Amino acid sequence: MSSWGNYLKISIFGESHGGGIGVVMDGLPAGEFIDREALLLQMGRRAPGKDKAATPRSEADTPEILSGLLNDTTTGAPLCAVIRNTNTRSQDYGNVLSCPRPSHADYTGFVRYHGFNDIRGGGHFSARLTAPLVFAGAVCRQILEKKGISIAAHIASIGHICDSRFNETEIADELMQMLSESTFGLIDRTKESEMRALIEECRMDGDSIGGTIECAVKGMPAGVGSPMFEGVENVISSIVFGVPAVKGIEFGSGFAGSALRGSQNNDAFYYDGDQVRTRTNRHGGILGGISSGMPIIFRTAMKPTPSIAKEQHTVNLMDKTDTTLAIKGRHDPCIVVRAVPVIESVTAIALVNLLKDVNML
Amino acid sequence: MSSWGNYLKISIFGESHGGGIGVVMDGLPAGEFIDREALLLQMGRRAPGKDKAATPRSEADTPEILSGLLNDTTTGAPLCAVIRNTNTRSQDYGNVLSCPRPSHADYTGFVRYHGFNDIRGGGHFSARLTAPLVFAGAVCRQILEKKGISIAAHIASIGHICDSRFNETEIADELMQMLSESTFGLIDRTKESEMRALIEECRMDGDSIGGTIECAVKGMPAGVGSPMFEGVENVISSIVFGVPAVKGIEFGSGFAGSALRGSQNNDAFYYDGDQVRTRTNRHGGILGGISSGMPIIFRTAMKPTPSIAKEQHTVNLMDKTDTTLAIKGRHDPCIVVRAVPVIESVTAIALVNLLKDVNML
C-alpha cells in the first residue's frame, strides 16, 4: 500500500508518466500556518536539475494544493497536493516491459500486478513519487519547527568517501539549518569536490554509485514512542523503506555498536541542570523505542542507482530467453544527493505521527 | 503499541513480574494443523537456561493455549496463549525506579508513562516478552512450511568474531533445517568455541557483548509485498525493531552495497528453466518492496546487553543527583544467542501478513 500512518495518514498516488502525482494528508492539526515559500524550497532540494550531480531533467514540480489550506493555514480537513507530470520522454522506456531492468522493480511489479502495472518510467515505483513525500514532509517539518524540533540530514558517504558524522550529543543549530536547506548536504564541505568527482567518474563510465545518509532530529522531547511495534525505530524504518533504493537503516551506534561491549556502548545518564541527558549517545536518542531527549540519529544505506548505461544481462519475459540490455535515458548516477531531503521528509512525517500518539500534536 | 499487523494481527501483553505474558493472534487461517511439539521446540530455543552461554534462570515457558485451536487445528477464531510468570526475584531490581539503568528503557518508560509503568524486571520492556513472539512465530512458521517457505537465522557475529554468510543465491535445505532447530546457530561451527570464549570472558568481566544475526527466507514466491509502505522491507523492519536490542537492519548487500557501483551491485536476471532468477542476490530477494523469488536475506544489529555488573554512572530521579549503579541479578552476557529464534519468529509473522495481503494465505 502507498498509504502510511495511524494518526496522520498520508496517501501517495501517481505514476511517473501518468496524469499527475500527489499526496493526501489526513489528520493534520488545524490552525497551522504553512509557509508556501518554505514548501517550494524543500521541493526544490529534491527536484532534478537543481544540482549538477543529479539528472539533467527539469521538472515543473510545483504542487497545486487542492484542499486543507485556507489563507495558508491548515483547516483540519485532508490536505491534497497534486503535481502534474510534464516533460516525460516515454520512448526511452520502450523495451522495459519485455526486458526488466536489473535491480529495478520492473520484474517484481510485473509479477505482483500480473503485467498490468504502468511500466513507463517505472510507473508507481518511480523515484519521482518522492516529490509528494517531500511535499508532505515539508508541511510536517514546519509544524515540528514550531515545537522546537528540527530535522537535518547529510551525505554521510558516497562510495568509500565519507563525510564527518554528527556530533552525537550536541548538534549546532547553524549546522541543522544549513543542512536542511542544502542541495549537497555535507558537514565537512571539503569532501564535496572529491565526491563530485567520483559521481562524475561514474557518469562518464555509464555507471552509478551508492552511498549513505545520516539524519538527525534535534529538540525531540523525551517520552515519545510506544513499546514494541510503535517505537521510534519501528515507525521511522517503516516509512524510510518506502524511499526507493534504501536497503538498510541503523540507529545510534547501529552495526558498529554490535561489535562493542556493554561497558563501551552504554550511555551514562547525568543531570544537566534539571534535565537528564547522557554523556554519549550510542542509543541514537531512542531507548526501548522511546525518545530519550538526546538527538535522534540514524543512517540509511542507499544502493547505487540501478539504471546504468552499461550493458547488462537480463531476460526477455515475452519469449523467455536470456538477453542483454543497455538502459538509455537520463538517470542520476548517484541518487544519494537528492535523497537527502526525502529522508528528512519521511522522518518529519514519522515524527508528527509519533507526537500525535502522545498527544503532543 | 504492542499490537502489530493488518491481516494477521498479533497483540502481545504482559510484564516481566506480573501475572503472566502472552499473545493473541487474530486472523489466522482456519484448518491449519499445529504441531505442539514443534511449538515447544521453538519456545525452548529462546528459553533461558537451555544454552550455557545464556542466563542461568530457567523459566517454565510452557504456553497454555486458551482459544483458537480445536483438535490442534486452527478454528479461525483468535488464538490466545498465556505463559505464567514464575521464578521471579523482584528484589534484584529494587533500585531501578530511582536510578534508571543506562541504555535500558527505565528512564524513557518512566517519562512516557509518568512513572506508572511496572519497572520490576523491565516490566513490559523486558526481553521476556519475546517468549510470546516466539510462540506466535512458531505457529506462523508451521503454516509457512506447508507452503514450502522456510526461515532460518544464525549468529552472524559476536563482537568481532564472524560466522560465514549465507550463500546468497542458493541455501541448502539441510542448513535451513539445522539452523531452525539450533540453540547456538552457526553456519561455520568452527567459530563456536571462539564465540563462547568471548561471551564467557565478558561474563567474567561483569560485561556484555553485542552481535549481528543474519536471517534467510527460502521458498518465498515472487510477487509478494506492496509498493512504498507495505513492501517486504517495511513490514519486516517494522516488526524486527520490536525485538529488544535491535538497532539496525540491512537487506541484501545493505550498507556494504552502498559503497558499490551499480555495475557491481546490480543482479543480472536469467532463466533457470522456466523460472526467472538472478545470478547474484545483492537485492536480498526484494526489489521495489516486492519479493523476487530469490532468498530473502537480511541482517540485524543487536546491541550488547545493557545490564552489566560493572559500576555505571546514572542519575537518581528522586533527588535529582548524579550517582552510580551496579546492576545485580542474572543477565545474559550476550542476548544474540537467544535472539536468533526471535528474529526468525517475527519474520514468520511478517511473512504471514505479506502472504495474506496477496491472497496466498
Add this chain to the structure above:
Amino acid sequence: MSSWGNYLKISIFGESHGGGIGVVMDGLPAGEFIDREALLLQMGRRAPGKDKAATPRSEADTPEILSGLLNDTTTGAPLCAVIRNTNTRSQDYGNVLSCPRPSHADYTGFVRYHGFNDIRGGGHFSARLTAPLVFAGAVCRQILEKKGISIAAHIASIGHICDSRFNETEIADELMQMLSESTFGLIDRTKESEMRALIEECRMDGDSIGGTIECAVKGMPAGVGSPMFEGVENVISSIVFGVPAVKGIEFGSGFAGSALRGSQNNDAFYYDGDQVRTRTNRHGGILGGISSGMPIIFRTAMKPTPSIAKEQHTVNLMDKTDTTLAIKGRHDPCIVVRAVPVIESVTAIALVNLLKDVNML
C-alpha cells in the same frame, strides 16, 4: 478521519469551495477494466440538477483520473480522481462563521477545529463530498458486477409516503438494473407523483423533508465477513454513517424485528438444489456478521435537509448572544433522492473490502 478501509483504502479530500475534491483508492486489484461511461452515469445520478426534485445548481462533476488507470484498466497503483470546484457562490454563506446553521456541522466543526475549518459551503462537511464517494463506488461496483454481485437502492420513504419493500428472498435482476440507473429510484413507480408533490410542497414552504433508503445486494456469496468487529453490518455501517444526514441503519427485519418472537423472526434453512437458502430473510443476508448467501438488505434513515429558508433560532458565536437565521442559497428540499446512489456507492466500497478480507478479490 476521511480515510476508510483496511484492504481497499479510500481517502476523500476537498472542501466545498476549495480548489477541488476527490478520492484516492489504494489497494484496487490490478487488471480490472473500468468503463468510463458507466462511471459518469453513476456520477450523474448524484449530481445536482439532474432531477427536478433536487437543487438547481449544476456542477461540472466530471472527474479527472490522475493515476491508477492505464488503457482504462487498473494498474494496481493508487487510483486518484479529482473533481474541480466551479460554480460556487460563496457570498451565500457569508454569515455562517458567526451564526452556526441549526443541525449542521457548523458549530461542532468550529469547536473541533478551533475555528480554522473552511466554513464556506460547509467546507469538508458539505454533501458535495459525496461526489468522490460515488466515483469510488462506481469503480467498485464494476469490479463486483464481474463477480455477479449487484447493488441497488431505492427511496423507501419520503416523509410518511412509503415505497414498496424489496422482496426479501428474491429480487429480480431487472429491478436491480433499473434502480441502479435511476435518478428517482422506486419499486412502486405509482408513488413518484405523490412524493414529488410533497417535496415541492416543502420547497414552497421554505422547508425540507427526510426519508429512508433501502439498499439490496444480490449475488453475495455466503461466508463473507469476519466475527465481532469486521462483520458485514459493522463494515457497512462504519462507512454509511460517513454519508451526511444518515442517522440510522437497520439490517433485515431491524427495529421491527425487535418486536417479534424468535419463532417469528427466525429464518428456516432449506436446500434449493445444492444451495442452502432460507425461506424468509429476516436476517437481511447476515448471520453472526457473515453473509448467508441470501440478499443483503438494509435501510438507512436520512434526516431532513437542515438547510431551510424558514427563520430559525441560533447563536452568534462572536458576541455570544442568541439570534435568528434565515439560510439563503440553493438547497435540496429532500436529499434522499440524490443520496440513493451514494448509499449504493459506499456499500460497493464496503463489499470490496469484505471480499478482499476473504481472498475473493
Add this chain to the structure above:
Amino acid sequence: MSSWGNYLKISIFGESHGGGIGVVMDGLPAGEFIDREALLLQMGRRAPGKDKAATPRSEADTPEILSGLLNDTTTGAPLCAVIRNTNTRSQDYGNVLSCPRPSHADYTGFVRYHGFNDIRGGGHFSARLTAPLVFAGAVCRQILEKKGISIAAHIASIGHICDSRFNETEIADELMQMLSESTFGLIDRTKESEMRALIEECRMDGDSIGGTIECAVKGMPAGVGSPMFEGVENVISSIVFGVPAVKGIEFGSGFAGSALRGSQNNDAFYYDGDQVRTRTNRHGGILGGISSGMPIIFRTAMKPTPSIAKEQHTVNLMDKTDTTLAIKGRHDPCIVVRAVPVIESVTAIALVNLLKDVNML
C-alpha cells in the same frame, strides 16, 4: 476480526467451550486507578443467573488480570484479563455441526471457516464473548467518569412493551447512576412486571422475544469525533454491531426523524450562560459526526434470541437434506436484559477511542 480500535485497541479472544475467554486492551492511559469492585459489579450485571428473567446458568465470570495493572493502577502496558470457562455442557450442542440452528451463525461460520470453527456453544460467536467486552467497558467507564462522562442504558422495549424515553436535553445524574448499576434497567419501573410477564410467557412457550435498548452519554464535551468515517456515529456503530443480536442502530430522532420536516427536526441553538446548547436534541448529540455537548442518545434493535425450544426447519449439511431441529439447553428467552450493560460497555470503549483521537485522553 475480533480486534477493534485505533487509539485504544481491544482484542477479544475465546470460544464458549474452550479454555477461556478474555481481552487485551492496548493503549490505555497510564496512571488510572481501577476499582476492582466496580469492575465486578459491571461484570455481574451481564452475568447469567443474576436476574430471574435470564438464563439459569451461573458462570464464575471472575476475570483474572494478568498484566497492565500494578497496585490497581494502569501501567500503560497492555491490560489482559482472562475468564476461565467452567460449567459447560457440551452435549447440549451435539447436533449443531450437521444441522445449523436457524438465525444463528452456525451455518455462516461453517462456510466462513470451512467447517473448522469450534461449534460447541456457538464457539467464538457465543454471546458469552460479551463478558470480556463488559470487562473492557468497565475499565473504560471508570476512566471516563473521572472526566465527568457517564453512560447509561435501559430496556427501551421488549416486544411491544415500551419504557419511557430519555429526556433528550437533560438527564438526571440520579437516573444515570441508577441505570448504570441496574440488572433490569428501566426509566419507568412500572413497566417491569409487564415486561417480565411477557418474557416468562415466551419462556413457557419455548419461544423468545426481541427488544430495543436506549443508551445515553452525559457529560461528553463538544468537538469530539472526526469527519466522514471517524465520526461518533461511525465509531459507535462499528463496535455496537459486534454485540450479538444487534440488527439496527439510530441516533437522536433516527428513523422517526426521517419522516419529519427540517423545521421540525432541526435543533435551535441558544446560549445557556456561556455554553452553547440546543433547545431540542433530535441530533442525538452529534452533528457532522462530532459531539455537540448535548447528551449522546442512540437506540439499538436486538433481535429475539434465535435459540428457541420450538421445533424449527433447518438442513442437514452432512447428507444435504431438509430436516427439523428442536434446540435443547438453557437459553435466555430475552437477551435484551443482559445486553444493556454490554451496549453501555462498547459505548465506553468507543468513547475512549474518540477522546484519544482529540487528545482528551
